[in-house]
Amino acid sequence: MQAEDILAIGETSESLVEALKGEGYKVTLVKTASEALEEAKKRPFNLLLLPFDEQTGCGPGLVEAIRELRPSIPVVFTGTDSKLEEILTLTSGGPIDFLGGNAPPALTNSIIRRNLLVGRSNLPLSEDKPSILLVEDDETIREGVSVILKEAGLDCQAASSASEAIQMVRKGAFHMIITDLNLQDMDGTELIEKARELLPDVKAIIMTGAPTVESAVAAVKHSVFDYIVKPFRVEDVLHRVEDAWQKHRQAALIKELLQDLQVTNAELKKANNRLSTLSVTDGLTSLYNHRFLMECLKNEHKKVLRYKHPISILFLDIDGFKHINDTYGHSAGDAVLVELAKVVRGQLRDVDVV
Helix, strand or coil: CCCCEEEEEEECHHHHHHHHHHHCCCCEEEECCHHHHHHHHCCCCCCCEEEEEEHHCHHHHHHHHHHHCCCCCEEEEEECCCCHHHHCCHHHHCCCEEEEECCCCHHHHHHHHHHHHHHCCCCCCCCCHHHHHHECHHHHHHHHHHHHHHHHEEEEECCCCCHHHHHHHCCCCCEEEEEECEEEEEEHHHHHCCCCCCCCCCCEEEECCCCCCCHHHHHHHCCCCCEECCCHHHHHHHHHHHHHHHHHHHHHHHHHHHHHHHHHHHHHHHHHHHHHHHHECCCCCCCCCCCHHHHHHHHHHHHHHHCCCCCCCCCCCCCCCHHHHHHHHHHHHHHHHHHHHHHHCCCCCCCCCC
């Protein structure tokens, strides 16, 4: 598939732009709102990435102007804080999301992918085209359906047998398979099963000229999305393809939202672990602080009372430390504390607390 096209504006960091390019996105970076509008007139972009900065024109006016050219284009604002209420006024015109300046790469990628999927789900079939594999051993029907799909502007490749179709699936990715139920070399439902070993998310539509209850049940068991009875009308084929593609996009969006939730939860867990560590350690030396020491002494005292074994507590004092601070400044004194902490930590056992 063609690379997603992102228009980045203003003070979007170069590292973010390079990271997006590394993920396979096509990114166009412009400095001003007027340049962005000119670029938007040249070609349709899939996503708008910008800081909220009304002084440079990167605000609601720019978003609305670009959405006149590209309705419902997803917009991701970077580094937003105080302008949240103004930004939320734009939600009625299409997807809006936010990306913090220090967001980890996994979360950044997830937010971008999610918004691109939301944007695609709002596009008509003619603009967001699925890749379709048509499998039919009757040449007349195969050519007729191919013409229907291609005249609708869709990407369609055709195979005359199940074996040829499987070879094509191995070489390229397809979003959808439309296959005759009774192929000469393989049943259509069996072909779908084999194709899904390579493309688990592919949508399948069955064509048949002799529908039966048994064939309908078999299609349901193989998670076939729809069933076309021959002879069919052009409108029926396109309607079923559009429905299947819409369901495919919705499933992809749900999958991405679940992945996004997993990434968010993982980052939240890391943040909570970090906060837990910071709450019991000294910010300068990373040694445990007074709060942790008091809790530790309380627990150790209970062990002493229960098991009747001694406990040792060692206090350290740095000779001439006040002289170091007065002579060389507090930054030098801080450096001494940091180095001393490293020395002490290096001499202790795992069970010791410092």
